Amino acid sequence: MHRLLYIGLLSLSIFLSIHCQTAYALDLFKLKEKVGVGKEAVKAARPMSEEEEYYVGRAVAARILSIYPILDNKKLTEYVNSIGQLLVMNSDKPFTYGGYHFALLNSDEINAFACPGGTILITKGMVHAVQSEDELAAVLAHEIAHVSHRDGVNAISKSRWTQVVTLVGTNTAKNYSPQVLSQLVGLFEGAIDDIFKTLVVNGYGQSQEYQADEAAMSYLSKAGYNPSALKDFLSRLVSQGEGAASGGGVLKTHPATVDRVKNITKKMPSTKVEASQVQLRNQRFQAALK
Amino acid sequence: MRRFFIGLLGIVFMPVFAYADTVTVIVKENAIRESCKFFAPVKAAVRAGNVLEVLSQEGDWFQVRFNNIQGCIHKSAIEKKSVSLTDKLLGPQKQSVTGDEVALAGKGFNPQVEEAYKKKNPGMNYQAVDSIEGYKIPEDKIQEFAAGGKLNPPR
Numbered sequence: 051m052h053r054l055l056y057i058g059l060l061s062l063s064i065f066l067s068i069h070c071q072t073a074y075a076l077d078l079f080k081l082k083e084k085v086g087v088g089k090e091a092v093k094a095a096r097p098m099s100e101e102e103e104y105y106v107g108r109a110v111a112a113r114i115l116s117i118y119p120i121l122d123n124k125k126l127t128e129y130v131n132s133i134g135q136l137l138v139m140n141s142d143k144p145f146t147y148g149g150y151h152f153a154l155l156n157s158d159e160i161n162a163f164a165c166p167g168g169t170i171l172i173t174k175g176m177v178h179a180v181q182s183e184d185e186l187a188a189v190l191a192h193e194i195a196h197v198s199h200r201d202g203v204n205a206i207s208k209s210r211w212t213q214v215v216t217l218v219g220t221n222t223a224k225n226y227s228p229q230v231l232s233q234l235v236g237l238f239e240g241a242i243d244d245i246f247k248t249l250v251v252n253g254y255g256q257s258q259e260y261q262a263d264e265a266a267m268s269y270l271s272k273a274g275y276n277p278s279a280l281k282d283f284l285s286r287l288v289s290q291g292e293g294a295a296s297g298g299g300v301l302k303t304h305p306a307t308v309d310r311v312k313n314i315t316k317k318m319p320s321t322k323v324e325a326s327q328v329q330l331r332n333q334r335f336q337a338a339l340k
Numbered sequence: 341m342r343r344f345f346i347g348l349l350g351i352v353f354m355p356v357f358a359y360a361d362t363v364t365v366i367v368k369e370n371a372i373r374e375s376c377k378f379f380a381p382v383k384a385a386v387r388a389g390n391v392l393e394v395l396s397q398e399g400d401w402f403q404v405r406f407n408n409i410q411g412c413i414h415k416s417a418i419e420k421k422s423v424s425l426t427d428k429l430l431g432p433q434k435q436s437v438t439g440d441e442v443a444l445a446g447k448g449f450n451p452q453v454e455e456a457y458k459k460k461n462p463g464m465n466y467q468a469v470d471s472i473e474g475y476k477i478p479e480d481k482i483q484e485f486a487a488g489g490k491l492n493p494p495r
Contacts, residue, residue, distance in 0.1 A: 099444040100366050101388070105454050111472070112464035120468050131477050132485040139378045139494035145367050145417040147388070153472045169472060183489065218448045225452055235456045238449055274491035327490040334489065 095215040098203050100167075104147040106203060107167030109242045110249065114155075114163055114171055121154035121174050129338040130154060133183065134170065134190045140272035141191075142265065143198040150197070152190065160287075163249050164193040166202035177339070179287075183331035184279035184323075187270060192280065195265035201258045205248035206241045213237055256305045263310055264317050276323040281314045361394035363402060363418040372411035376401035378494045379479050383411040389445060392418065399495075 098106070121127075134152040138144050150168035155161075158175040165171070170193045180186045196202065214237050217230060226234060248254060254262070267277040288308050305313075365386045373380040376398045384406060386392070392404035392413065401412045458466055486493055 096444075099448065101445060102447075102449040104368075105449045105451070108454065108466070108469050108473075109457060109464065111469045112466045115465035115468040116463050120471070127475070128477060128481075131475065132482055135477060135482050136486055136491060136494065140492075143416045144378075144494075145370060145414055147367050148473060149367070151472045151475065153468075153475075169469065214448055231452065231456055234449070234453050235460060238453050238457050239461075241449075272492065273494070274486075274489075324490075331489045 095212050095219075098200075098206075098211070100147040103200070103203050104167040106206075106238070106241055106245065107148070107165040107169055109238065110202065110245050111165040111169045111171065113242060113246055114165070114250070118155040118157050118171070118173070121156040123154060126177065126338055127152075127154055129334075130172065130177070130186070130190070133187050134194070136273055137187060137191050137194055137269050137275075140269045141194050141198050146197065150194065162189055162193050164196035164202060165249075166197065166200070166245065168197050170194065170197070180283055181286075182279065182328065183335040184270070184276045184328055185283040186335065187273070187275045188266060188277075188280035188283055191266035191269040191275075192262050194269060195262035196254070196258070198265065199258065199261060201254055201262070202245050202249065204258075205254075206244045210237055210240050210244065214241075256309075259305060259310055260313050263314050267314065267317065267319055271319045271321040274323070274327070276328055277319050277321055281311060281318065284311050284314070361420065363392050363394055363404065363413075363420050365390045365392065365413075365417060366419045367417045370413060370417040372404060372406055372409060372413055374411055376403065376412035378414075379483055380412065384409045386413070394420070 131152045134150060138150045146168040148167055150170065152170050152172065154177065155171050155173045157173040159173050160175045160179045162170065162172040162176050170190065172189065172193070176189060177186065180189060214234070217233055217237070253259075263280060266280055270277040270279065284307050288311060365388050368388055370386050371382040372384040372386060372392075374383055386406060390406060392402075392406045395403040395405060395410065397403070397415075398412070400415050402415060402418065404411065404413055458464065483493070485491075
């Protein structure tokens with residue numbers, strides 16, 4: 051009798067131990083979903099790690115910065131970074147491997163780029179195209195959402211990423227041999243090309259843009275900014291004829307800006323913001339531009 | 341007889357007690373804070389790979405212990421990992437989930453790949469990237485900025 055009871059309880063003990071391991075596996079998966087690992091990335095052989103995303107993002111930023119020079123304006127840089135960091139803390143993913151960084155590009159183009167990992171570049175033209183701090187925050191929030199959703203790394207061709215995983219999977223060395231390194235650098239270059247083409251030439255797809263807009267409104271609302279500032283800005287661009295879908299850049303997306311405005315209108319949060327507060331922020335926006 | 345049953349209960353519940361939750365820091369650097377909110381005073385700095393013991397969870401924050409220091413860290417800075425009895429007795433088991441940040445640390449696209457890429461593509465402006473990453477605004481300035489614009493303090 052005792053022996054049977056003992057065996058039964060021992061079996062239960064083993065079951066609980068196995069269950070704990072399963073719970074770990076599920077926890078890890080759930081946590082990855084919570085912190086924003088994109089569904090597309092999960093579908094691949096394995097998702098790109100946060101650390102890998104950081105190095106990819108640095109390379110994408112280095113490529114963009116080889117085309118657009120940085121705007122050397124300390125006051126405006128601090129202002130943009132202050133808005134950006136506040137929004138980041140209200141985002142789905144406040145911490146990335148290397149953190150979020152915001153910089154201004156000395157270009158009259160109306161554009162902004164979210165590099166994987168968290169470096170966000172915004173042109174001088176964009177800062178002058180927005181008409182208030184809340185609108186500037188809306189543009190930054192949209193870019194933060196692209197980082198949080200890992201839209202950049204999801205632009206990497208699946209077959210290219212599978213090659214990386216296969217190559218790395220069989221290699222246990224801390225430092226890669228010259229042959230493996232050469233192959234990895236080739237794949238790295240290809241990955242940067244994939245992202246660059248999406249960010250600068252073709253733009254993101256409809257679902258990515260809609261999701262980034264919806265997340266942006268949530269970040270704005272949580273931070274205390276007016277979420278309708280995103281709609282105000284995009285609507286103005288549409289009325290000025292700058293919102294047609296025709297290739298790359300932040301405003302030349304698929305869908306066209308006019309369709310984004312329609313989607314934003316449908317998904318607008320019911321947050322109410324006092325006009326006096328918006329006015330207060332506009333005063334410092336004007337001061338930062340001087 | 342009583343001793344026998346106490347012994348049996350010990351066997352049954354041992355795996356549950358041995359199931360100590362730990363988390364690993366997956367960002368380059370972060371902080372353990374006095375309370376579970378942004379801008380709370382920093383009690384300890386942590387780096388990628390540091391293993392923290394989980395005490396509890398409060399929303400998006402975890403109460404953790406590291407080097408006898410107790411405090412909070414945000415969920416996006418860590419990866420959760422629980423140590424089971426079998427791990428403790430037999431050593432870590434094979435990962436059942438791909439994409440484990442800890443297992444992948446330093447693999448794939450890493451500093452060695454970046455260095456080789458830089459040499460092959462000298463026109464890429466990494467100097468500007470380093471300068472952007474080096475720019476930081478002190479937390480008290482961000483707090484002042486939020487208050488000055490009547491914005492909500494992040495939680």
